[in-house]
Amino acid sequence: MNRIAKRHEQTRNMVLVAILAALVVVFQVVSTFIKIGPVSITLTLIPVVLGGCLLGKKWGAVLGFLFGVVVTIFVLNGTDVGGYMLFQANPALTVLLCLGKGAAAGFAATLVYELLKNLNRTVAVTVAAMTAPVVNTGIFVLAMLLFYRDTLTAWAGGSDVAMYILTGLAGWNFLVEFAVSAILAPTVVAVLRVTGKKR
Numbered sequence: 698m699n700r701i702a703k704r705h706e707q708t709r710n711m712v713l714v715a716i717l718a719a720l721v722v723v724f725q726v727v728s729t730f731i732k733i734g735p736v737s738i739t740l741t742l743i744p745v746v747l748g749g750c751l752l753g754k755k756w757g758a759v760l761g762f763l764f765g766v767v768v769t770i771f772v773l774n775g776t777d778v779g780g781y782m783l784f785q786a787n788p789a790l791t792v793l794l795c796l797g798k799g800a801a802a803g804f805a806a807t808l809v810y811e812l813l814k815n816l817n818r819t820v821a822v823t824v825a826a827m828t829a830p831v832v833n834t835g836i837f838v839l840a841m842l843l844f845y846r847d848t849l850t851a852w853a854g855g856s857d858v859a860m861y862i863l864t865g866l867a868g869w870n871f872l873v874e875f876a877v878s879a880i881l882a883p884t885v886v887a888v889l890r891v892t893g894k895k896r
Contacts, residue, residue, distance in 0.1 A: 710752060718763055720744040725767040729776055739764075739874050742802060742829040743881045747888060749807030750822060761803025761829075765796035779852075786848050790840075798836040802829040819883070826882040830874035834867050841866065 721744050728740040741764045749757020769792055772780035784791040806829040813821035841849045841862075853861035 713751060714748065714756060714760075717744045717748040717760055721760055721764050722767055725764055725771075729768075729771050739830065739833060739870075740877060741767075742806075742833065742874065742878055743826065743885065745799070745803040746806045746810075746822075746826045746829050746878070747885045749803055750810050750825065750885060751888075754804050754807040754811070757803035757807035758800045759803070761799040761801065762796055763799075764803075765799030768799065769795040782848060783845055786845055790844055794837070794840050798833050798840075801836060802833040805829070805832045822885045823879065823882040826878040826885060827875060830871060830878050834871045834874065838862055838867050 721741050724741040724744065725739070731740070745757060745760040745764055748760040768777065768780065771777040772784050772791060772795060775781045780791065780795065783794070806825040809828045810821045810825035813824055849858060849861075849866070852866065
């Protein structure tokens with residue numbers, strides 16, 4: 698690839714990152730106000746997955762981290778009430794959780810895409826899109842069980858904690874996130890085709 702073509706591709710990639718970053722912020726702002734119980738539904742994972750599929754694991758993780766930054770801002774200012782409660786219980790861990798689960802979701806989804814893309818790109822994108830909410834929600838639930846047990850018990854309000862996780866904390870939220878990711882995965886495939894990316 699000559700220098701001009703390389704520069705053109707770098708510029709195109711940076712514009713793409715900027716557009717996807719803007720989508721991450723807008724989607725997360727909107728989804729912060731869509732809640733089931735104390736937890737917001739995350740609609741932001743599709744641009745994160747798209748960025749990873751188009752640009753690689755590094756950018757999948759960066760866009761996921763940006764999603765975590767926006768979540769952290771809403772936690773710190775109290776807009777995310779559930780997150781603010783976690784922050785009061787353990788400030789440093791809550792910030793690390795917000796940032797880490799987003800970055801991990803973006804990285805893991807891209808890794809899955811890269812492992813499967815040579816078999817079938819549509820399947821690779823679909824499985825990657827479904828991997829992101831699994832990782833995002835899985836890390837959140839694991840952290841709740843390991844580090845926020847008192848808060849989790851209080852949120853359960855006397856009901857069985859395991860049942861609360863499945864039906865309240867993560868259940869419906871996860872199902873909506875998972876369904877949105879699965880439904881919008883073909884859009885990611887279409888964008889990949891339009892851009893002509895061969896990643």
